[in-house]
Amino acid sequence: MIKYKFGGQSGKTMSLKVSEDLLAIRGKRDHPITEARLSDASRSLLSEMVLVASFPEANVSIYRCVGRGSRTARKVRNDARDRLSAEQEVRFAGRTLVDQQGVLHLYTENAFVKFEDALKVAECKAIIKNSGFKVKRKGKFAKNAFLLEAAEGTGLAVFEMVDQLLQRSDVEFCHPEIIKQRKVKKIGPQQWHLKKTKISGREIDAHVHVKEAWQSSKGEGVVIAVIDEGIDVDHPEFSGSAKIVSPRDFLKDSDDPRPQFDFEKHGTACAGVALANGKGSASGVAPEASLMPLRLIANLGSLLEAEAITWAADKGADIISCSWGPPDGAWWDASDPAHIHDQPIPDSTRLAIEYAAREGRNGKGCLIVWAAGNGRENVLFDGYASHPDVIAVSASNDRNKRCVYSDFGEQIFCCFPSGDMEHRPFNHDRPLSPGIWTTDNMGAKGYNPGSNFAQVNIGDQAGSYTASFSGTSSSTPGVAGVIALMLSLNPELKAGEVKEILKQSCDKIDPSFGNYDSNGHSLYYGYGKLNALKAVQNTGTANDPMPSIRVSGYLGFRKKGATILQEGQRISSDRWLDKLIGISLQLKPFHPELGIQYQLIYNNIGVGSIGNDGQYISHGDKRRKAIGLSIQLTGALSDEYSVRYQIKRRRSDDWIAAKDGQVCGAAAGRGEAIVGCMVEIVRL
Numbered sequence: 001m002i003k004y005k006f007g008g009q010s011g012k013t014m015s016l017k018v019s020e021d022l023l024a025i026r027g028k029r030d031h032p033i034t035e036a037r038l039s040d041a042s043r044s045l046l047s048e049m050v051l052v053a054s055f056p057e058a059n060v061s062i063y064r065c066v067g068r069g070s071r072t073a074r075k076v077r078n079d080a081r082d083r084l085s086a087e088q089e090v091r092f093a094g095r096t097l098v099d100q101q102g103v104l105h106l107y108t109e110n111a112f113v114k115f116e117d118a119l120k121v122a123e124c125k126a127i128i129k130n131s132g133f134k135v136k137r138k139g140k141f142a143k144n145a146f147l148l149e150a151a152e153g154t155g156l157a158v159f160e161m162v163d164q165l166l167q168r169s170d171v172e173f174c175h176p177e178i179i180k181q182r183k184v185k186k187i188g189p190q191q192w193h194l195k196k197t198k199i200s201g202r203e204i205d206a207h208v209h210v211k212e213a214w215q216s217s218k219g220e221g222v223v224i225a226v227i228d229e230g231i232d233v234d235h236p237e238f239s240g241s242a243k244i245v246s247p248r249d250f251l252k253d254s255d256d257p258r259p260q261f262d263f264e265k266h267g268t269a270c271a272g273v274a275l276a277n278g279k280g281s282a283s284g285v286a287p288e289a290s291l292m293p294l295r296l297i298a299n300l301g302s303l304l305e306a307e308a309i310t311w312a313a314d315k316g317a318d319i320i321s322c323s324w325g326p327p328d329g330a331w332w333d334a335s336d337p338a339h340i341h342d343q344p345i346p347d348s349t350r351l352a353i354e355y356a357a358r359e360g361r362n363g364k365g366c367l368i369v370w371a372a373g374n375g376r377e378n379v380l381f382d383g384y385a386s387h388p389d390v391i392a393v394s395a396s397n398d399r400n401k402r403c404v405y406s407d408f409g410e411q412i413f414c415c416f417p418s419g420d421m422e423h424r425p426f427n428h429d430r431p432l433s434p435g436i437w438t439t440d441n442m443g444a445k446g447y448n449p450g451s452n453f454a455q456v457n458i459g460d461q462a463g464s465y466t467a468s469f470s471g472t473s474s475s476t477p478g479v480a481g482v483i484a485l486m487l488s489l490n491p492e493l494k495a496g497e498v499k500e501i502l503k504q505s506c507d508k509i510d511p512s513f514g515n516y517d518s519n520g521h522s523l524y525y526g527y528g529k530l531n532a533l534k535a536v537q538n539t540g541t542a543n544d545p546m547p548s549i550r551v552s553g554y555l556g557f558r559k560k561g562a563t564i565l566q567e568g569q570r571i572s573s574d575r576w577l578d579k580l581i582g583i584s585l586q587l588k589p590f591h592p593e594l595g596i597q598y599q600l601i602y603n604n605i606g607v608g609s610i611g612n613d614g615q616y617i618s619h620g621d622k623r624r625k626a627i628g629l630s631i632q633l634t635g636a637l638s639d640e641y642s643v644r645y646q647i648k649r650r651r652s653d654d655w656i657a658a659k660d661g662q663v664c665g666a667a668a669g670r671g672e673a674i675v676g677c678m679v680e681i682v683r684l
Contacts, residue, residue, distance in 0.1 A: 002016045002156065004016075005166065006345070007173070007344075019095065021064055021076075022064055022095075023063050023065055023080055024061075024062055025063065026060045036090070037089055039087065045083055046063075048080075049063035053104055056251075097178075107176055108177045109150040110147065110177040111148040111161070111162050111174065111175065111177060112146070112173070112347060113171060114351065116172060117143045128146060131161055132154075139348070141351050141352040141354075141355035147306075162174050173351075178301045181299050182324050184229065191282065191437050192204040192398055193207055194208070195207050195210065206400045206417055210481075212533045216485075217485040222488050223292050224319045226270055227321070228266055228296065228321075228322075229267040230267055231258070231295065233257060233258060233291075235268065235441075243290055246311075248293075258295075264297065265441055265447050268440060268441050269447065269469045270321065272284055272440075274477035274478070282437055285532065289484040292312060294308050303348055309368075317366060318367065319366065320369070321369050322384070324473075325382050326382055328375030329376075331405040332426075338375070339377040339381075342383075344383040357390075368390045369391045370387075370391065371471070372395075373385060373472060376404065376407065378409045385407075391414070391499070392413050393479050393526075394472060395471065396417055396418070396475075397418065398420070398431050401509075405471070408523045409523060410521075412524070413499075414479065415475065415530070416478040417474075418469075419433070434458075435466075435474070437466070438469050442463065443464075446459075446466060448466040448467070450462050485536050486539040502527070502530065504534070505538050506526070506527040507529045507530075508522075509529045510525065518616040519614075520615070537589055538591075542591055542592050545637075551679050551681050552588055553584040553679075555580060555583055556581050557573045558579050559575045565677065567680055568680040570676060570678040572676025573675050579674065580600075580676075585614075587613070593635045594634075594636075595612060596634065598610070598631045599617070600618075603625050603670050604670060605624065627671035628665035629645065632660055639684075641682065641683055643682075644679070644682055645658055645680070649665065652672070655678070
């Protein structure tokens with residue numbers, strides 16, 4: 001068994017074993033090994049193997065060896081390894097690792113190390129030299145972080161070298177470069193996600209109010225880095241003198257991010273959803289934002305992930321959009337073991353994310369949005385999308401419901417529209433549209449190859465647009481676009497402030513299935529479907545030092561149920577023996593320097609839990625009655641406003657008034673139950 005650790009000596013141990021039937025082959029030239037000049041004996045051995053995976057960034061192909069008769073798969077592997085290693089056009093033919101679930105892991109002879117901050121760089125380099133590694137590159141995303149490489153031919157001994165480094169007391173993290181197959185988060189004039197529209201005669205009203213938001217902002221001056229496959233930067237929707245900034249290809253180490261392989265279609269579609277300029281037939285959410293196209297087709301776990309994220313932060317990206325991650329389980333098969341296959345994030349990538357979130361935007365922090373995944377599984381098992389510094393995005397459909405494939409979990413921040421599919425076993429209805437209309441690689445090498453009959457269901461006739469982009473891949477750059485609208489209005493917002501505004505700018509869709517908790521969070525939709533108009537309005541309010549504030553929320557009565565509470569309205573129950581059991585209050589529009597806090601007092605118990613900014617608070621025992629209420633404003637602007645409130649008690653027609661944190665009603669004991677309430681905000 002071969003082991004390594006993410007998270008340092010006390011971190012998570014990963015266990016791998018050598019596959020009995022898989023063989024990794026790396027050619028010396030940039031083409032498939034089947035096109036290399038090989039001996040007849042080697043070609044004969046290739047006929048006994050089946051291609052199962054490709055890593056084009058390393059020119060590596062993985063073959064499964066097939067046993068025949070007395071020749072076992074292992075025997076075929078060993079023969080092929082010996083024979084191919086002797087070929088002039090083969091750089092490496094060696095064993096391949098798998099985990100306990102049989103998932104393929106390709107190891108390289110590279111590694112990552114992070115020393116304690118107290119060490120000098122010269123000391124770090126001396127330790128590295130003595131370890132048998134040499135410095136490949138110094139990592140900018142953390143102090144004393146280095147990308148290492150061992151001598152060619154080191155093979156599995158690289159794991160021992162890494163372990164010896166990790167045993168040192170002055171080493172915080174050290175792990176080998178382990179590459180797994182990365183999956184882009186995709187399933188397979190119609191921009192229904194931007195405005196209400198009709199497709200094939202059917203009205204679709206599941207948009208995020210982008211058209212209205214454009215009255216205030218279109219994203220000018222904001223840079224969105226899309227880290228993905230190659231992006232067709234020659235597309236008219238990405239034209240303009242300031243549209244493309246700091247492009248990079250991390251595989252070729254060049255400034256040309258264009259697609260190089262036929263499978264590279266995903267990046268162009270993602271970029272279009274975020275910021276296509278609308279000169280043709282597609283507009284992004286932020287059409288005046290700039291694109292930083294970063295080509296990263298390296299598979300999961302590559303050290304290039306950290307370099308791409310660091311590049312984005314250092315080159316001025318405000319937002320980083322990533323629509324890729326670990327492979328998903330089969331969304332239609334609940335028994336697929338891949339649903340609970342833990343996919344931790346390497347320390348190198350984790351530190352790069354934390355660097356961008358902390359140091360990006362001149363210390364205000366980059367906003368990092370990540371596709372939750374399309375496996376109908378818990379995002380907790382995805383170490384990338386569940387990282388606390390990223391905004392994990394799920395997908396909603398054109399009926400304002402959950403897309404059938406969309407991942408779920410406590411780490412979901414919000415959802416955004418995407419394409420969907422019918423699935424009768426789950427009673428999931430057929431979508432009203434083919435998906436999201438967005439940019440495609442021009443010509444025949446995109447999702448839409450173009451044809452005279454392409455319009456509506458496939459894309460345009462020229463093959464420059466696709467009509468069916470979907471998955472959380474499409475949702476994620478949509479959220480990136482909304483954030484660009486916000487930062488264009490107020491570039492001084494810190495990353496944490498942007499997230500707070502986003503929370504307050506979501507619509508609670510599908511309330512019966514969404515099962516929103518007391519914090520307004522759903523496992524399926526996060527804080528809800530992002531509303532671009534609310535986001536820019538709330539951002540505009542954040543610019544106003546003295547906004548006009550109102551309060552809203554709802555009251556929970558034992559018999560009457562939830563009842564809407566509006567500014568200055570007296571709300572009471574007319575049902576005999578009814579009583580108030582819970583309350584939720586929220587200030588509108590949102591302002592980062594003003595909040596509201598509230599607390600109920602219960603008979604014979606005293607004060608209950610404290611609610612803040614939209615939380616619903618109540619006592620778990622519905623037999624308990626609220627006998628007192630306290631409300632106060634919080635934040636730097638709280639001295640500029642006053643909150644006034646009244647309650648009505650069960651056996652009285654009079655309303656009792658209080659303000660600014662005073663207890664209205666009984667403070668303890670056996671007071672009368674509250675049956676009515678009024679709240680208002682007064683500017684001083």
